[in-house]
Each structure stands twice: as C-alpha cells, then as structure tokens.
Amino acid sequence: MVSSLVGQFVCFVFLVVVSISRVRAKQTVFDVTKNGGVADGKTDNSKAFTDAWTQACQTIGGGVILFPTGKYLVRPVILKGECKGPIGLQIEGTLLAPQGVQSSVDIDHWIKFQHVDNLNINGGGLLDGQGPSAWHHNNCLEDPECMRLPANLRFDFVTNLNIDHITSINSKNLHINFFACKDVKVTNVNISAPAESPNTDGIHIGSSSNVQILDSVIATGDDCISFSAGSSKITVSGVHCGPGHGMSIGSLGRGNNNDVSFVDIRNCSFVGTDNGVRIKTWAPSKQGTVSHVYVENIRMEQVKNPIVIDQNYCPARRCSATESSQIQIVDVKMINIWGTSSTPNAVTLKCSETKPCQNIQLRDINLSYKGPEGPAVSACSKVDVITDGKQNPPACTKPVIQVPHNFDVLN
Known part of the structure; x- marks a missing residue:
C-alpha cells in the first residue's frame, strides 16, 4: 500500500515537472499590433x-x-x-x-x-x-563612388x-x-x-x-545564389533558378580572403538564365583558392552559358589584359548536367595563365544547341580536364564562334 502511494506520488511529480517544462518551452508571442503597429x-x-x-x-x-x-x-x-x-x-x-x-x-x-x-x-x-x-539610382558600374x-x-x-x-x-x-x-x-x-x-x-x-x-x-x-569569399560547406538542393544570372562562385580576387570550399549543388533547374553554374575571378587578383565544388543532376533549359569558369572576369573598368588571376581552382566535379543552351557556348573553362585549373571533372554532360551558329561547343584554356561518360558537346572541341586571341582551344 505504501509503495503504491509512493509510486503514485512520484508519477504525479514527474507529470508536474513535464507540464512546467512544456509551459516554459512555449514562447511568448508579441503581436506588433499590440505595440502600436x-x-x-x-x-x-x-x-x-x-x-x-x-x-x-x-x-x-x-x-x-x-x-x-x-x-x-x-x-x-x-x-x-x-x-x-x-x-x-x-x-x-x-x-x-x-x-x-x-x-x-x-x-x-x-x-x-x-x-x-x-x-x-x-x-x-x-x-x-x-x-x-x-x-534607377543603381549606377555602380559607371560610378565607383555610388x-x-x-x-x-x-x-x-x-x-x-x-x-x-x-x-x-x-x-x-x-x-x-x-x-x-x-x-x-x-x-x-x-x-x-x-x-x-x-x-x-x-x-x-x-x-x-x-x-x-x-x-x-x-x-x-x-545571381540566383552567389557564393563569395570565405564561404564553406554550402549545400544547395531542389532550387529552381530563372530568370537571372545563374549560380556564381565569386567574383573573387579583390579582397584579402578569397577562399571558397565545399560547395555542393544538386537537383536544381535553370531556365532562361544567363549562366548555369559559374566560377568567376578577377584578373589581376590577390591569391586564393576555390576547391571541392560538386555539381550534380542539373537541368538546363535555354541557358546562355550552362557551365562556365571565367578567370578573366571584368564587368567594368580597372582590369588588365596582361595580368593573370592568382586564384587557384581545384577539384571541381560536374556530373549529369543536361538540357539546352541558347548559345553555342555550352561549356567554357577559361582558367588562369599562371594558376591553371586542376582536376576539373566532367561526367555525363548532355547540352544541346540548335541555331544558325551550329552545334554546341566546349572551349578550354589552361585547364586540366578529366572526362567520363557522355560528352555533348565533345570536351574542348574547336569552337565555331570567335574567342579571344589568348584563349587556347584544346582539341
């Protein structure tokens, strides 16, 4: 009898403690309309x-x-x-x-x-x-003091x-x-x-x-999403992008910390964007590293430049045609990317003269273009490319479009 009463008391205390904990866990609501809103x-x-x-x-x-x-x-x-x-x-x-x-x-x-x-x-x-x-007040490309x-x-x-x-x-x-x-x-x-x-x-x-x-x-x-200096361990999944400039790592090279690492982009779609997935760095630039970028299962629909590495990024003045980016791009994987490009430039890998891209992997790429300038093309400069599976366009074939004179095309 005594033990039964003790058990009931313990159970009662336990329920009271749980009840109090739940009350405390419930947050108080502050309605702005009750504060003069x-x-x-x-x-x-x-x-x-x-x-x-x-x-x-x-x-x-x-x-x-x-x-x-x-x-x-x-x-x-x-x-x-x-x-x-x-x-x-x-x-x-x-x-x-x-x-x-x-x-x-x-x-x-x-x-x-x-x-x-x-x-x-x-x-x-x-x-x-x-x-x-x-x-209409946004004039920063024309006015550095904007x-x-x-x-x-x-x-x-x-x-x-x-x-x-x-x-x-x-x-x-x-x-x-x-x-x-x-x-x-x-x-x-x-x-x-x-x-x-x-x-x-x-x-x-x-x-x-x-x-x-x-x-x-x-x-x-x-940009739908932009990853700038100091970003690490970023996961993007199930995002629909478009219109816009795509998803961009960079631009990098102007600040003191120019590292971006472990960016994972999967199961996303791009429709009518200027770019798909892009890495962009200034030239000249300060030193830095872009590493461990993983892009998989991406649908492109009428994207102007589906896959881009541009280490001569220069949207405004104050750039150099003779100096190179000092950002090292290494360990980038592009896997199972398919759809359509709205220009022949389906794959562009334009890397630094002094810091060539290393271990860039392309696997199962299927990007088509139908237009007056012919089929889709790949163009590469100063890059170590590893390919596997389907490659449409063929990896680094000679483009039929005009490219800069210092842009080496690899057959």
Missing part, C-alpha cells in the same frame, strides 16, 4: 517592430514577434542579440519597405539582424522591397538560423544577404524581381559556413 500600408511600424523585438529578445525562454495579416510599412531597422532564448519572426502579412532612396546616407539593409543565435523566420508572409522606386541600395534581409554574425516559407519580392538590392553566419537553413522561399532589375541577387553568402538552401524558387535580375 497599424496594418494600413502607410503608418511607420518600425518602432512597433523594434519594441516587440526588444520584449521578445529579453524574455527568458524566448519569444516570437508576430505580424498578422495586413500591410505594414517598415522603415530600415537593426535587430540585435544577444537574446535570452530562441527568437522567432512570424510574418503572416506583408511588410513594405519605404519607396525610393530615403537619404544620402549609404545604408546596406532594410531589415538587419546582428549577433543573434537561434532565430526562426517563417509564417508564409511577404517582404516587398518596392525596388522599382529605387533601381551609394549602395539596401538588401531586403541582411544577417550579420547570426547562428542557428532557420528561414522557411517566406516570399521576398522587388528588393532594391540583394534579397537575402548572409555575412559571417553559421548553421543556416533556408527552405521553401520564393524570391522574385524582374529580369532587368539591377543587382537583385536572390541569396548572397559571404564568410559563412554550414549553409543549406533547399526547395526554393529564385527568379531575379542577378
């Missing part, structure tokens, strides 16, 4: 947003900032950690950036997160950067980040920018801007590691 598309909700963030961040056990359905104008904000628990941003409505350029001050963000750990952004909502009102336009979402020194079921449209500049972030997972995002919109990269990754981008649609006026 107004969903009329006109009222500035930046203070309501930052107030809700401060409350959630300082809540032991964590908190969630909620934007219910409706339209919320939000001026540029910076949301900082460290927080006292996991923190969430649940966007169910539409966030609107201010129209035009707000001031003469160079600002790199619309919504920026800094030094936050364990952040979740979801809710199925929309971020509208209202880019058409500012794109003013940067803001990214829709910027993350600096953020760890354990999850972004799921969010739509970003018409950013004034980049849509999502990761700098010095770690352990990031992006799933089911939809990013879009017109093909002619300038510098509207979908996702830009720099100095970050352990980043996953999965099952998303990106259609912009620049």
